[in-house]
Amino acid sequence: AVTANKDCIYRLEEIQLKEENAGGFSLLKSGEGFYAYCYNYDGGNPGTKIDFYSLDADGGIGEKHTLSFGENASPNIFRSDKQGNLYVIENVYATEPDENGVYTDKYYLLKMTVQGEELFRICLNDLKELEGLVSDGYFYAGDMLLSDTSIYLNIAGKYAEFDVDGNFVKIINAEGLDGAQLLLLENGKIAAVTYEDNGVYASYAD
Numbered sequence: 001a002v003t004a005n006k007d008c009i010y011r012l013e014e015i016q017l018k019e020e021n022a023g024g025f026s027l028l029k030s031g032e033g034f035y036a037y038c039y040n041y042d043g044g045n046p047g048t049k050i051d052f053y054s055l056d057a058d059g060g061i062g063e064k065h066t067l068s069f070g071e072n073a074s075p076n077i078f079r080s081d082k083q084g085n086l087y088v089i090e091n092v093y094a095t096e097p098d099e100n101g102v103y104t105d106k107y108y109l110l111k112m113t114v115q116g117e118e119l120f121r122i123c124l125n126d127l128k129e130l131e132g133l134v135s136d137g138y139f140y141a142g143d144m145l146l147s148d149t150s151i152y153l154n155i156a157g158k159y160a161e162f163d164v165d166g167n168f169v170k171i172i173n174a175e176g177l178d179g180a181q182l183l184l185l186e187n188g189k190i191a192a193v194t195y196e197d198n199g200v201y202a203s204y205a206d
Contacts, residue, residue: 030080048074052114065114079146086112089141107141120166129168133158145184
């Protein structure tokens with residue numbers, strides 16, 4: 001764990017979680033602390049398992065919780081609010097083609113506790129407000145940005161806004177920002193990073 005600002009590292013401490021079947025560790029800010037999470041490859045059960053560890057600001061390890069997802073499901077994105085709730089994009093892989101012979105994955109927006117209680121689950125494929133973002137039957141939910149009041153989802157390169165209760169708000173009209181990576185800044189503004197043929201560009205978005 002590292003305590004730092006942009007100019008100086010104040011403290012560096014190695015954290016030993018000692019998990020034999022773990023892989024792909026990541027950190028997630030949650031209120032005044034953090035979650036460390038990783039895939040649990042126990043090798044014996046179908047589905048995807050994610051182990052979450054609570055960490056304080058000094059790197060102290062708290063409780064461990066294991067979240068289980070379905071046999072053909074994989075959580076792609078995790079975000080956390082100040083209360084410690086998790087917001088997740090879950091990808092459920094298609095195992096059979098539809099009537100047109102196309103395999104279409106299902107994407108769900110979930111709000112859940114770290115103990116595994118689901119607070120809401122929304123199938124993004126089924127929302128009529130997002131139908132205009134589907135091209136040639138292709139639907140993909142990518143990155144997610146979370147503020148105190150809104151959830152921003154990258155749907156097939158466009159951004160859709162939801163409130164934190166999962167209600168659709170609007171499609172963001174952001175010309176030139178298709179496929180951009182959005183970053184929430186401390187001043188409440190959103191920075192957009194776009195990749196062009198002639199370079200990388202950063203800009204502000206409201």
